[in-house]
Amino acid sequence: EQALAIAPNDPTILAAYAQAELRRFTFDPEASGSLAAERKGREAAEKALTLAPHLGEARAALASLQWVLGDPIACARALREAIRVAPSSTDVNELYGRLLLEAGEPQRGLTILTAAAALEPGMGFLAGDLIAGDLVRGKALMGDWSMFEAALEAAVNDARTTTLHVTLARLCMWRRDAAAAAVLRKLAETRSEERRVGKECRSR
Secondary structure, eight states: OHHHHHOTTOHHHHHHHHHHHHHHHHHOOOHHHHHHHHHHHHHHHHHHHHHOTTOHHHHHHHHHHHHHTTOHHHHHHHHHHHHHHOTTOHHHHHHHHHHHHHTTOHHHHHHHHHHHHHHSTTOOGGGTOHHHHHHHHHHHHTTOOHHHHHHHHHHHTOSSOOHHHHHHHHHHHHHTOHHHHHHHHHHHHHHHHHHHHHHHHHHO
């Protein structure tokens, strides 16, 4: 928000802000906060596209929003246009690969996701990027759980709670892995307590 206040008409900053707010809309459990995040994220993405119609990040954010809202047709249409306009965008390709996984085409999805990861060297489990979770899930769908196990170990050693944890929890259910689920639950409880203590310290 500070960067946006300094440069309110910078399309790159607007797109980054839109992505952050729309992720809040997806993962924030508080309805009021989520609704506000959805509105601000949508407005920022739309403004970014008005200023820079070629911007893949903003197009991917709006397409992803349609998916979250339960409109796969609108999502597919928005994604198709995003691929046409910004075929080399990491965000666009990440969403494309993710939807291929959802559509039951894990091999194609993994190919796209691997290419998207190559566009952003340094992406990894500890980065907490959605693409890391998509790669883990894609491998699992193909019967290869080695990346899941590596991601679980990385999560234990990471001090943050990331979106990757959501994917890991989902895969625990698929695999019926009670031991891994217990590890994730303990991590979630620990992170929650740390946030509570931190909030109390800041309020003093």
